[in-house]
Amino acid sequence: MSVDLISKLKSRGLIENITKVKELSKILLEKKIKVYCGFDPTADSLHVGHLLPLICLKRFLKNGHKLFILIGEGTGLIGDPSFKRKERKPNSVSYLNACSKKIENQLFNFFKKDKKFSNFKIVNNLNWYKNLYLLDFLSNIGKSFSVNSMINKEFVKKRIKRVDQGISFSEFSYNILQAYDYLYLHQRKGTVLQIGGSDQWGNISSGINLIKKITKKTVFGLTLPLLVSSNGLKFGKTENGTIWLDSKKTSSYKFYQFWINTSDHNLYDFLRKFTFLKSTEIDDFENKKNFKKYIFLAKKKLAENVTMLVHGKEKCDSAKRITHSIFFDNLEKMTEFDFSQLKQDGLPTVKLSKSDDLQQALVKSGLSSSxxxxxxxxxxxxxxxxxxxxxxxxYKFFCKDKIFGKYALLRRGKKSYCLLCWK
Incomplete structure (x- = not known):
């Protein structure tokens, strides 16, 4: 049975901009298409700001469409200037290559459990840029771009107005390169839809226009909302830094806590956007939003579903176990792995020597000043x-206090915690 995927994405709040919506909806109802989305490897992990495109791609994959995920190792040498206040610092070839490998592995793990996994492919644009002749590129592709229209793109205009920063020619050309990526994948792989965050609308529309000029064919673009947290920070960034998808950079416990601490204002919107829960189940939670019990259950549902999606059942269970053990005064079920999660980034942690007593532990932990x-x-x-x-x-610490011979949980009052570790 065919699914009206566009209507479904709209109902979940997953569409910010879309081209030729009626035509695309009709095509999706009639046949399976090839979709692409790109990620530049400017860090060695994706973060939660990348989750919406990934979830949208997963929805296309579940409906039988074929995915091409592009790793922008070539374009990463320049860096996307879209809505950046100043030019990015250049990355080395070796750094981008190392990041590309890690992100490829991350993407593989994210999609590998899908039944339609065989319809998922990763491509790297360095493979076509490294053999590209500059003069051929300028004469065949460059002539299709009007400088007048390029400087009128919003992100370019903002940078040009900044006298202290401006925009370099290399960053100015990024728009052309991403458009060429779409043309390349359309001509060689048959992609007809590009997906990205709302900050990619200018780059996506350039690709659509380039394909129209070169091939006379119509292709499509879809962007997702760019989310900002309640404190005005880009979504996924906290006072302590970015929430990464790599559990070695952000533990599964901290990841779980990020979602369980979602504001009430964003809760039901996030359930629709970031989970695959049925709309009726989400509506049921929202209809009971005046009851604190159901708000907590909805947040728990959100945290469980997104943590399971990104980190799998074992790490999700660990995050749930830690949360219950700490906040419901029961450490008996915690594993050594659970404590290592807390030590990584879950709680403030302090190392103690054998001679340190309880008073000294309170001072070293910062729970007291003297x-x-x-x-x-x-x-x-x-x-x-x-x-x-x-x-x-x-009080001096005994062996019985040291869980797994090296950990203890120190608490002041109801909410101030520290993890004690012995050398």
């Missing part, structure tokens, strides 16, 4: 070791 203050905290029944209240101001 031994005197630490003493008063203990006397006022505000200090817990592994969720057990400790009243002895002269």
């Amino acid at each position: 031994r005197g203050q630490a003493r008063n905290m203990i006397l006022s029944n505000a200090v817990y070791v592994n969720h057990i209240k400790e009243k002895n101001v002269k």
Whole structure:
């Protein structure tokens, strides 16, 4: 049975801009198409800001369409200037190559469990740029671009107006290169739809226009919303940095916590955008949004579904286990891997020596400013070791306190935690 995929994407809030929507909808109902989306390897991991394009691609894959995901190792040497306030720092060939390999592996893991995985391919634009002749490119492709129209693109206009920064010719040419990527994949792979974030609309439309000029054929473009968090930061960035998809850079526990701490305002929108839950289930949660119990359950559902999607069941279970153990005063079920997640980036962590007592641990952890203050905290029944209240101001740590021989959870009051580690 054919699915009206465009209507489905719209209902989930996954479309910001789209070309020739009626024509594209009709084509998708009649046949399977080839879709492409590109990622420049300017870091060694994708982050949560890349999740919407990936989820949209997964929806196309689930409906039987073929995906080409482009790793922009060639264009990464220049860097996309779209809505950047200043020119990116150049990346070395070796750095981009290393990042490309890691991102390829990340993409493979993200899509490998899909039944239609055979319809998923990764391509690298360095493979066609490294043998490209400059004069041929300028005479065959460059002539199709009007400088007048290029300087009127919003991201270019903003940079030109900045006297202190401006825009280099190399970044100015990025738009042409991405358009050429679309032409190349259309002519050699048959792609007819490009997907990207809303900041890619100018680059995507250039590719559509180039294909029309060169081949006289109509292709399509679709962009997804560019999300900004409630504090005005680009989505996926926090006070402590970016939320990466690589669990070695952002632990699965911290990743889970990022989603469970979603604001009430964004919660139901995020459930529609970032999960594959049925709309009726999400509507049911939203209809009960005045009940705190259901808000918490909806946030838990969001965190579980996105963590499972990115990190798999084992790491999702670990994140859930840690969350329950810490906030519901029960450490018995935590594994050594769970503690390593906390040590990575889940909690403030401090290393102790064998001679450090409880007062010193409070000082080293930053939970108190001095031994005197630490003493008063203990006397006022505000200090817990592994969720057990400790009243002895002269308390020294025993082997029984060291879980797996090296970890202990130190708490001040109800919400201030630190992970203690012994050398």
